Amino acid sequence: MGTKRPPSLDIAAMTGVSHTTVSRALNDKVDLSARRVRSKKIHTLAVLISEDLDQTDNPINPFFLPLIGSILKYAGQKGYEVLVSLQQQSDDWGTDYGFSRRADGIIFLGCKDYESYTHKFEYLNAVGDPWVVWGVDRPDCAKLCIGSDNEGGAYDAVRHLVGLGRTRIAYLGKSAPEHPEFKERYEGYCRALTEAGLPVEDALHGDVFLEREEAVAAVDSMLDDGIRFDAVFCATDLLAMGAMQQLIRRGLRVPEDVSVMGFDDLWVCSSLSPSLSTVRQDTGAAARALIDGLSCLIENEPVHLTRMPTQLVIRESCGGLNIRRH
Amino acid sequence: MGTKRPPSLDIAAMTGVSHTTVSRALNDKVDLSARRVRSKKIHTLAVLISEDLDQTDNPINPFFLPLIGSILKYAGQKGYEVLVSLQQQSDDWGTDYGFSRRADGIIFLGCKDYESYTHKFEYLNAVGDPWVVWGVDRPDCAKLCIGSDNEGGAYDAVRHLVGLGRTRIAYLGKSAPEHPEFKERYEGYCRALTEAGLPVEDALHGDVFLEREEAVAAVDSMLDDGIRFDAVFCATDLLAMGAMQQLIRRGLRVPEDVSVMGFDDLWVCSSLSPSLSTVRQDTGAAARALIDGLSCLIENEPVHLTRMPTQLVIRESCGGLNIRRH
DNA sequence: TTGTATGCGTTATCAA
DNA sequence: TTGATAACGCATACAA
Numbered sequence: 001m002g003t004k005r006p007p008s009l010d011i012a013a014m015t016g017v018s019h020t021t022v023s024r025a026l027n028d029k030v031d032l033s034a035r036r037v038r039s040k041k042i043h044t045l046a047v048l049i050s051e052d053l054d055q056t057d058n059p060i061n062p063f064f065l066p067l068i069g070s071i072l073k074y075a076g077q078k079g080y081e082v083l084v085s086l087q088q089q090s091d092d093w094g095t096d097y098g099f100s101r102r103a104d105g106i107i108f109l110g111c112k113d114y115e116s117y118t119h120k121f122e123y124l125n126a127v128g129d130p131w132v133v134w135g136v137d138r139p140d141c142a143k144l145c146i147g148s149d150n151e152g153g154a155y156d157a158v159r160h161l162v163g164l165g166r167t168r169i170a171y172l173g174k175s176a177p178e179h180p181e182f183k184e185r186y187e188g189y190c191r192a193l194t195e196a197g198l199p200v201e202d203a204l205h206g207d208v209f210l211e212r213e214e215a216v217a218a219v220d221s222m223l224d225d226g227i228r229f230d231a232v233f234c235a236t237d238l239l240a241m242g243a244m245q246q247l248i249r250r251g252l253r254v255p256e257d258v259s260v261m262g263f264d265d266l267w268v269c270s271s272l273s274p275s276l277s278t279v280r281q282d283t284g285a286a287a288r289a290l291i292d293g294l295s296c297l298i299e300n301e302p303v304h305l306t307r308m309p310t311q312l313v314i315r316e317s318c319g320g321l322n323i324r325r326h
Numbered sequence: 327m328g329t330k331r332p333p334s335l336d337i338a339a340m341t342g343v344s345h346t347t348v349s350r351a352l353n354d355k356v357d358l359s360a361r362r363v364r365s366k367k368i369h370t371l372a373v374l375i376s377e378d379l380d381q382t383d384n385p386i387n388p389f390f391l392p393l394i395g396s397i398l399k400y401a402g403q404k405g406y407e408v409l410v411s412l413q414q415q416s417d418d419w420g421t422d423y424g425f426s427r428r429a430d431g432i433i434f435l436g437c438k439d440y441e442s443y444t445h446k447f448e449y450l451n452a453v454g455d456p457w458v459v460w461g462v463d464r465p466d467c468a469k470l471c472i473g474s475d476n477e478g479g480a481y482d483a484v485r486h487l488v489g490l491g492r493t494r495i496a497y498l499g500k501s502a503p504e505h506p507e508f509k510e511r512y513e514g515y516c517r518a519l520t521e522a523g524l525p526v527e528d529a530l531h532g533d534v535f536l537e538r539e540e541a542v543a544a545v546d547s548m549l550d551d552g553i554r555f556d557a558v559f560c561a562t563d564l565l566a567m568g569a570m571q572q573l574i575r576r577g578l579r580v581p582e583d584v585s586v587m588g589f590d591d592l593w594v595c596s597s598l599s600p601s602l603s604t605v606r607q608d609t610g611a612a613a614r615a616l617i618d619g620l621s622c623l624i625e626n627e628p629v630h631l632t633r634m635p636t637q638l639v640i641r642e643s644c645g646g647l648n649i650r651r652h
Numbered sequence: 653t654t655g656t657a658t659g660c661g662t663t664a665t666c667a668a
Numbered sequence: 669t670t671g672a673t674a675a676c677g678c679a680t681a682c683a684a
Contacts, residue, residue, distance in 0.1 A: 032428055033368065034661035036359035037676050049398075060395050062593070069386050072375075072412040081428070084410045086398040102358055102407070212597060241597045248599045267388070268594045271538060271567045273574045360677035363660050655684075660677105668671075 044081040045294065046103035047071060050110035050120065051086055060086070061111050061210070062238060063264045063281070067134070070287030071107065078291060080104075105294040106131035111210060113178035130297035132290050136180035137305050144303050146289045150181050153279040153310030154188025157261045158233050160277075160312060162196045164319060166231035166259055169193065170222065172206040172215050172243055173235025179209075182235045185263060189233055203227050208239060215242030223250055230258055237262035237269055237278055244276065244317060255319025265313055274316030282308055370407040371620065372429035373397060376436035376446065377412055386412070387536070388564060389590045389607070390435050393460070396613030397433065404617060406430075431620040432457035437536060439504035456623035458616050462506035463631050469623060472615045472632050476507050479605040479636030480514025483587045484559055486603075486638060488522045490645060492557035492585055495519065496530040496548065498541050498569055499561025505535075508561045511589060515559055529553050534565060541568030549576055556584055563588035563595055563604055570602065570643060581645025591639055600642030608634050 036042055047068060049060060060068075068084070075082045083103055106129055110117060114135075124131045130143060137145035161169050175186035190200050204227065206218030215234065219242075222229065232247075234240035240262030247258055254260050254274055262269065265280035289306045296303045362368055373394060375386060386394075394410070401408045409429055432455055436443060440461075450457045456469060463471035487495050501512035516526050530553065532544030541560065545568075548555065558573075560566035566588030573584055580586050580600055588595065591606035615632045622629045 031363065031661055033359045033362035034676090035663075037357065037363050037661080037678085038663040040676085042359070060391070065386070065391055069412065072410055076412060082410055084398055084408055086395065086402060241594075245597055245599050245601075268567075268597075271571055271594075273571050273599055275571075357677055360660090361679080363662080363677080364679045366660085653684105656682085657680100659680085662676085664675085665673085666671105667673100668669105 042102070042104050043079060044083055044103045045071075045075055045291070046083040046085060046106045048106055048108050049084070049086050050108070050112065050117070051088055061109075062266050063236065064109050066267070067109070067283040067286055070284045071291065074284075074287045074291050078295070080291070103129065104298050105129055107290050107294060108133040110135075114180065115178055130294060132294045132297070134286065134290065136184065143297060144293045144305065146286065146293060146306050147181065147308070148281045148286070148310050149307045150184035150310075151188040151191070153263065153281075153312075154185040154233070155192045156188075156310070156312045157263070157277075157279050158189045158192035159195070160314065160318070161231045161233065161259055161261060162192060162198070164231075164259060167198060168204065168229045169198070169231040169233055170204040170206065170227075170229040171233050171235075172208050172218050172239050174207065174209055175205065185235050204229055210236070210238065212238050212242035215239040216246040219243050219246040219250070231261070232258060233261045235263055237264040237266045237276060240276055240278070240317075241268070241272065244272070244274075255317050259319050260317040269313070270315065272317075277315045277318040278313050280311040280313050282311070368428070368430050369405060370409055370429045371397075371401055371617070372409040372411060372432045374432055374434050375410070375412050376434070376438065376443070377414055387435075387437050388592050389562065392593070393435070393609040393612055396610045397617065400610075400613045400617050404621070406617070429455065430624045431455055433616050433620060434459040436461075440506065441504055456620060458620045458623070460612065460616065462510065470619045470629050470631065472612065472619060473507060473634070474607045474612070474636050475633045476510035476636075477514040477517070479589065479607075479638075480511040480559070481518045482514075482636070482638045483589070483603075483605050484515045484518035485522070486640065486644070487557045487559065487585055487587060488518060488524070490557075490585060493524060494530065494555045495524070495557040495559055496532065496553075496555040497559050497561075498532040498534050498544050498565050500533065500535055501531065511561050530555055536562070536564065538564050538568035541565040542572045545569050545572040545576070557587070558584060559587045561589055563590040563592045563602060566602055566604065566643075567594070567598065570598070570600075581643050585645050586643040595639070596641065598643075603641045603644040604639050606637040606639045608637070 049064065049068075051060065072082055106124060108120075108124065108131055110133075121133075125143075132144040132146060135145055135147050136150075137147075158169060169189075171186060171189050173185060174182035177183055193200050203222075203225075206215070206222065208214035208218050215238075219232075232240070232243050234243055240260055244254055244260045247254055247260070252258055260276065262276050262278035263281075265278045269276040269278050285308050289308065293303050293306070295301075375390065375394075377386065398408055432450060434446075434450065434457055436459075447459075451469075458470040458472060461471055461473050462476075463473075484495060495515075497512060497515050499511060500508035503509055519526050529548075529551075532541070532548065534540035534544050541564075545558075558566070558569050560569055566586055570580055570586045573580055573586070578584055586602065588602050588604035589607075591604045595602040595604050611634050615634060619629050619632070621627075
């Protein structure tokens, strides 16, 4: 008995056309899930954010925010939906996250050292979906890595400080190979110093990671130990903000006594007092490179590793003759 | 001929059980799209961000960022996937965005005045999916609105300034009914002044909207016009940052000459020099209220409008006896 | 507990 | 162009 026929067949009967035609005609309000069952295309990207910062009120690394914004924008232009997922560092992905057939590809964003991500990379590879990661390419990261020219950006920044006449330039940030991005920035710092005939001193290196408070403590420590310095180059803006704030609290003048330089160009940099000089990462270009690369992987087309150029942004915190106000 | 049977039937034949059982057994790696076709449940929420700020490098209102982070976190805990979409103010939703059956419900985030959103609200209502909006409830916003106690928060802030001995307290922000959230904050400001026997002066009201630069200009304008004031209460932290920066650039001391108070408690507030006092909105609680409310709408359960309590956070920018350092 | 038949709304294929 | 039918992988209802 056909009294309880499906709606689409009902419409077909009522209008006198086949239900195939009904489906074709109503092609604006289609059921995406059904379409996906048949077509095997999800047209969805997943952005996977592996979170490290503990602060509950600041759950995402601030550098990622404009990057995510750009990803959303560009993915939308390319016709992708974007699924965003926040993963705690401690989460067991294998059990609580089945990526299978949820997205055509995955963009992985994380700040921790790559060792911590090894098993997550393995999981992503096991799932089989194509994925890309923001950062520095590593041998066992099979797919595609996209990152900034960290060494060049840091070199530009420190060379600028040298050009201002600074001779005792501290570096706040990681330098070990477990953190390739920061290691590259440290290498750029060293190259600029060496090129200027300045020594690389351990006493001027604060081995801090991501948290602003670490930079505060590092500044305190250097000042308490009587270590002289006339500039601080920080591996991230967040660290630079902590350093600059503590320098001011300790009675030093920025930039008169100490120049401060960051890395990232967070939106706050121009709103600080003094405004913060920094090395800008182009998040728009990064988002395009990530998505275009992922698209290639999805379509089985060849991909090429990409390094995004950086741009030096000089604001008040540098001092010297080149002060430009934004 | 059954040579090309579906995989599940193959396994069924090999293991001697039915393909239904196979399906049940392999319930870890199911095809979500297929499941959704049958079950009619998407288990997905869509976060729709209507963007207003023009800055390309700051595409999302900074207040929304922790809110979105909390939404991602809490939605994940409740078993929802989250689809995030950035919509330009100018985008024609009807044509370029078919929400039908992509999500069980929609969370709408936007900062513009409600008049601008009228046709978007109509579209959302027409789609039929349940949706909630962050902000202030309005008659024609049929579903559910969730917001902070703007009036109370502003009242607390201004009363604190009065308690510090400030008598000429400026307000930077909107006050017109088209911007209900800011109107409520203005009303809290007025109530605190009136209660303290202080007049509400038009000269002390800078009618600015969202952009930091507007606050910079408003401060310039008041100073240029010779208007005296010893405190500035701003409708958002972004405005407070602009105001504070410009006060400092114009040679005034914060908080000695002028106290500055914001609203939101962005993560940067504690990193500014001086650190910024503000009215904290609890984005975690807001995210929970939005998602729980949306869940109720999805399940056809009754919902209640909710106002989230705010919390006064005193930092260096206030001055007075109550200075606490964060 | 395990097996079977059928429907979900689409796409793909072939026939008219 | 349009119509009929099969298939996608799962869920539901019911039978064994």
